Amino acid sequence: NAGVTQTPKFQVLKTGQSMTLQCAQDMNHEYMSWYRQDPGMGLRLIHYSVGAGITDQGEVPNGYNVSRSTTEDFPLRLLSAAPSQTSVYFCASRIIYQKPNTGELFFGEGSRLTVL
Amino acid sequence: KQEVTQIPAALSVPEGENLVLNCSFTDSAIYNLQWFRQDPGKGLTSLLLIQSSQREQTSGRLNASLDKSSGRSTLYIAASQPGDSATYLCAVSEGSGSARQLTFGSGTQLTVLP
Numbered sequence: 250n251a252g253v254t255q256t257p258k259f260q261v262l263k264t265g266q267s268m269t270l271q272c273a274q275d276m277n278h279e280y281m282s283w284y285r286q287d288p289g290m291g292l293r294l295i296h297y298s299v300g301a302g303i304t305d306q307g308e309v310p311n312g313y314n315v316s317r318s319t320t321e322d323f324p325l326r327l328l329s330a331a332p333s334q335t336s337v338y339f340c341a342s343r344i345i346y347q348k349p350n351t352g353e354l355f356f357g358e359g360s361r362l363t364v365l
Numbered sequence: 366k367q368e369v370t371q372i373p374a375a376l377s378v379p380e381g382e383n384l385v386l387n388c389s390f391t392d393s394a395i396y397n398l399q400w401f402r403q404d405p406g407k408g409l410t411s412l413l414l415i416q417s418s419q420r421e422q423t424s425g426r427l428n429a430s431l432d433k434s435s436g437r438s439t440l441y442i443a444a445s446q447p448g449d450s451a452t453y454l455c456a457v458s459e460g461s462g463s464a465r466q467l468t469f470g471s472g473t474q475l476t477v478l479p
Contacts, residue, residue: 253408291369291454291469292409307466339408351416352397352458354467356408 251275255340255357262330262364270325270360272340278355279345281323282307283315285336286359292339298323299345330364337361367392369457371470378445379478386440386473388455393433396458396465400429400440403452403472412453413440445477 256271274281282297294307298317312334314326323342327334340357344350368391378384388398397416401409413422413429415438421430428441438455452474456467 289471291471292456292467293469294466297466341409351414352399352465353411353414354399354456355411356401358408359406361406 253355253357255360259361266330267328272323273321274342278342281342283325284339287336332364335364367468369468369470371473375474377476382445383443386453388438390436390457393436398438399456401454447477447479449477
């Protein structure tokens with residue numbers, strides 16, 4: 250049981266390049282989400298999904314796309330990277346409909362992205 | 366909009382001390398509150414989760430309390446150890462059903478000196 254797995258752990262991009270951050274979970278969680286963490290600003294929600302085929306925007310969605318084709322995977326796409334997207338990105342998942350449900354959120358180890 | 370504040374931003378204590386980390390939130394209509402630990406360069410590890418109907422939760426040397434009416438939670442760490450050095454974040458969950466989201470504080474960076 251690996252939990253929430255993120256790849257890559259580190260990435261350097263040039264402005265305008267595109268890339269995809271991968272997230273996979275093996276806990277059969279319905280809910281998956283992406284956060285970014287910046288110094289002094291805490292964690293901010295980018296996008297989330299409550300099941301395959303369903304996605305929605307969080308607090309800071311601009312510049313990011315997501316899709317959820319399977320329960321296990323929730324990739325985050327940067328279409329045209331900007332220096333403002335330099336951050337640490339975390340994927341997190343939790344149960345929605347299964348029982349018991351405490352609402353606990355499980356995090357991946359993070360992906361550190363630098364945009365030059 | 367919910368706001369979560371953690372004070373102080375950083376705390377340094379000698380080994381063996383008991384300590385309290387504070388978390389306050391502006392909207393008391395929460396579903397639950399979670400305390401997380403984050404080591405440098407790592408992800409967040411859930412420490413304790415308190416449902417809105419509960420007053421406290423305990424795990425080992427950790428005790429978290431919740432006072433919804435005053436919008437406060439505390440994380441009590443007994444007999445601190447250098448291995449407790451990390452950033453501690455609190456997050457409140459609000460909303461209903463599948464749309465329930467977490468709002469995070471900025472964290473308290475704890476250093477326990479040997």
